[in-house]
Amino acid sequence: ERADLLVIAPATANTLAKLAGGIADNLVTESALAHAGPLVLAPAMNSRMWASPATQENMRVLRERGAHVVGPEEGELGEGGSGVGRMSEPAAIFECCQRLLAASGSLAGTRILISAGGTREPLDSVRFLGNRSSGRMGVALAAEAARRGAEVTLVAANLAVPAPAGVELIEVDSAAALGEAVLGREADVILMSAAVADYRPAAPESGKRRKSDESWTVELEPTSDVLLELGRRRRKGQLLIGFAADEGAAGLERAREKLRAKQVDLIVFNDIAQPGIGFDAEENEVVLISKSGETALARAPKREIAAGVLDAVERLRG
Ligand code: CTP
Secondary structure, eight states: OOOSOEEEEEEOHHHHHHHHHTOOOSHHHHHHHHOOSOEEEEEOOOHHHHHSHHHHHHHHHHHHTTOEEOOOEEEEOTTSSEEEEEOOOHHHHHHHHHHHHHHTSTTTTOEEEEEEEBOOEESSSSOEEOOOOOSHHHHHHHHHHHHTTOEEEEEEESOSSOOOTTSEEEEEOSHHHHHHHHHTSOOSEEEEOSBOOSEEESSOOSSOOOOOSSOOOOOEEEOOOHHHHHHHHOOTTOEEEEEEEEOHHHHHHHHHHHHHHTTOSEEEEEETTSTTBSTTOSEEEEEEEETTEEEEEEEEEHHHHHHHHHHHHHHHHO
16 A cells, blocks of 8 residues: 555566466565556566567556566576576666656656765866865765656766766866856756865966975965856746855854855755764764754764755745
């Protein structure tokens, strides 16, 4: 009664035949007959059994009724030898399930743009000024938004972790490139979780700077504030979420100020003075600041924090 989706993996020739005939003589076939939601089948069997007219006819019937079939693949078979009949890899079956669940997700049809990671500003052709952001928070947000059915674009600056599956990935390096990528896209919701450099070397050297005994003085110039620009250009109905990494009570006060100054709908504040959270950490603990009030999300893995942030986004979208 409660399952959103039913997966049968492996689905044998026998089970497929029972499903096609509406037979319910064991827990699997009973569950399948009583299940009203999407059904995913991952057939696995001997290649001649798969090719047999009986199995092929059963598959036709099941497909016609709306079953989603993953595989089988050609490869090594359980009984030995190889041929068509090997069950698809669990990752492929899982991806199919995710895609089906996303279609009915709470953010289905919403275009979400997320910036993640930390920008790098060149000093010369091999050195840069960077920061400690790993991109974990932005990647967790992208994965959670995709799970909820959103069309996700991830503008990624130097991630230390892999980007999630099922999102459009745009890789950038510097603050300027990140700004260009973000400002050039349409979106219903923009989450600026990237740590964007506030300053960059004013005159980066073209080749590699050679070592010498003299000191090296670098002049830094301000970068443009992407979030501020997004606030200025914002069209009606678009939601803008900024992040603030700051320290202590004074930092929280500055984050509240940022909500007004940058004209955003939500600021996600995290206190970088606390050990084990925020930059380059697995966990986070944040305060969500909006015009209508503040919510503290207790220390949790970034995946859970991402879910809390997206719950707030869904509330703001009404
Ligand atoms: N941001 C941006 N463009 C920049 C710098 C920051 O879009 N050039 C965005 C970040 O992605 C983040 C928010 O602005 O969403 C952070 O604001 P910022 O004013 O940079 O605050 P902090 O860096 O947290 O603190 P400080 O005010 O000390 O710089």
